[in-house]
Amino acid sequence: MFSHNTLTQKRILITGGGTGLGKEISRGLLQCGAEVYICGRRESVLQECCEELSADTGGKIHYRICDIRDPDSIEAMVDSIFQEGPLTGLINNAAANFIAPTKDLSPRGYQAIRSTVMDGSFYTVLSVGKRWIKQQIPGSIVSNLVTWVWTGSAFVVPSAMAKTAIDSMTKSLAVEWGRYGIRVNAVAPGPFPTEGAWDKLNPTGKSTGATDSESVPMRRYGKMPELANLMTFLQADGCEYLTGQTIAIDGGHHLAAPSTFASLADLNDDDWQEIRDSIKASAEKEKSQRSTG
Numbered sequence: 001m002f003s004h005n006t007l008t009q010k011r012i013l014i015t016g017g018g019t020g021l022g023k024e025i026s027r028g029l030l031q032c033g034a035e036v037y038i039c040g041r042r043e044s045v046l047q048e049c050c051e052e053l054s055a056d057t058g059g060k061i062h063y064r065i066c067d068i069r070d071p072d073s074i075e076a077m078v079d080s081i082f083q084e085g086p087l088t089g090l091i092n093n094a095a096a097n098f099i100a101p102t103k104d105l106s107p108r109g110y111q112a113i114r115s116t117v118m119d120g121s122f123y124t125v126l127s128v129g130k131r132w133i134k135q136q137i138p139g140s141i142v143s144n145l146v147t148w149v150w151t152g153s154a155f156v157v158p159s160a161m162a163k164t165a166i167d168s169m170t171k172s173l174a175v176e177w178g179r180y181g182i183r184v185n186a187v188a189p190g191p192f193p194t195e196g197a198w199d200k201l202n203p204t205g206k207s208t209g210a211t212d213s214e215s216v217p218m219r220r221y222g223k224m225p226e227l228a229n230l231m232t233f234l235q236a237d238g239c240e241y242l243t244g245q246t247i248a249i250d251g252g253h254h255l256a257a258p259s260t261f262a263s264l265a266d267l268n269d270d271d272w273q274e275i276r277d278s279i280k281a282s283a284e285k286e287k288s289q290r291s292t293g
């Protein structure tokens, strides 16, 4: 769809780029000639991703350890990247999520999601955007959202709220920063199975609905290159007039209604305990690998 030099001269930071969708988007950007920076909290995961993608694509990829819930950690990361040369693009992809009945959420549970998705994305945009404005450099910001920005979703309420806040940031900053040549867009993927998301959203196989391919009008999950191609388009030159948009890439899922977790209303307390235990096991495994956060 694109040539190997569509993104030559582009230097793009993708948060949470070491796993899942972020890793496959990074692969697509590298195949089109971009230099890519990824970040996350687990050094071994980031290192492995860089080794794999650089061997597969021959492209230039670097990592930074960073906890995006911490604005100082973001400033240090962005500063060290700009010392090597200015970024041309930012993809806000890092996120946290788990399914849970909202009545059982503690303030810390809510904060774990909000501080990553809403605060982390905003801090990163601010850190990169203020450098672009000061250095009079144009740039492209793309946030990885979800179709719940239009529909909401039961049982993932903090995620739906935080993603919707970034949808609002997208529209608002497109206007405020248009004069600086900074484009601000977002994508809203439907289900693209990843270990990180499925461990938190369908840990026991009982949470269908949003994670069910049969309810997608196209009767399939998204394919990673499809999302990577959309991200490439939004980071490439040629359509700079496109800003302030959130583009769904979901096979029509949200238009057909069941792209939420509404169907989980039938689960009982034992189901929810089993789900919570499974999510905890997945989170503990990830925590044991963290170098920060």
Ligand SMILES: CCCCC/C=C/C(=O)SCCNC(=O)CCNC(=O)[C@H](O)C(C)(C)COP(=O)(O)OP(=O)(O)OC[C@H]1O[C@@H](n2cnc3c(N)ncnc32)[C@H](O)[C@@H]1OP(=O)(O)O
Pocket (backbone or CB within 6 Å): 095, 096, 097, 098, 099, 100, 104, 105, 106, 107, 108, 109, 110, 112, 113, 146, 159, 189, 190, 191, 192, 196, 197, 200, 201, 210, 211, 259, 275, 276, 279, 280, 282, 283, 286, 287
């Ligand atoms: C169509 C499909 C759409 C898909 C849309 C996808 C959206 C996504 O974003 S998927 C991304 C999934 N990936 C991740 O979540 C990776 C990052 N994950 C994490 O950082 C963690 O696993 C975490 C945020 C899920 C948990 O944060 P952490 O700081 O590690 O958590 P603690 O163990 O310290 O707990 C904090 C707080 O949260 C409460 N909690 C944790 N799990 C649950 C649960 N399943 N149910 C209810 N509450 C939970 C935990 O109890 C703590 O609160 P307190 O007990 O009050 O201390």
Ligand SMILES: NC(=O)C1=CN([C@@H]2O[C@H](COP(=O)(O)OP(=O)(O)OC[C@H]3O[C@@H](n4cnc5c(N)ncnc54)[C@H](OP(=O)(O)O)[C@@H]3O)[C@@H](O)[C@H]2O)C=CC1
Pocket (backbone or CB within 6 Å): 015, 016, 017, 018, 019, 020, 021, 022, 039, 040, 041, 042, 045, 066, 067, 068, 069, 092, 093, 094, 095, 096, 116, 120, 144, 145, 146, 147, 188, 189, 190, 191, 192, 193, 194, 195, 196, 197, 198, 286, 293
């Ligand atoms: N998979 C899907 O079907 C869909 C996914 N999305 C969105 O796509 C994005 C990627 O999801 P996916 O790949 O599935 O899930 P993953 O769990 O694989 O990706 C989340 C990434 O974010 C990083 N991350 C989490 N918290 C932090 C933090 N505090 N600081 C820095 N990095 C952090 C994680 O790395 P580490 O833990 O090492 O920090 C991980 O690499 C998310 O924004 C998600 O909402 C949207 C719609 C559908």
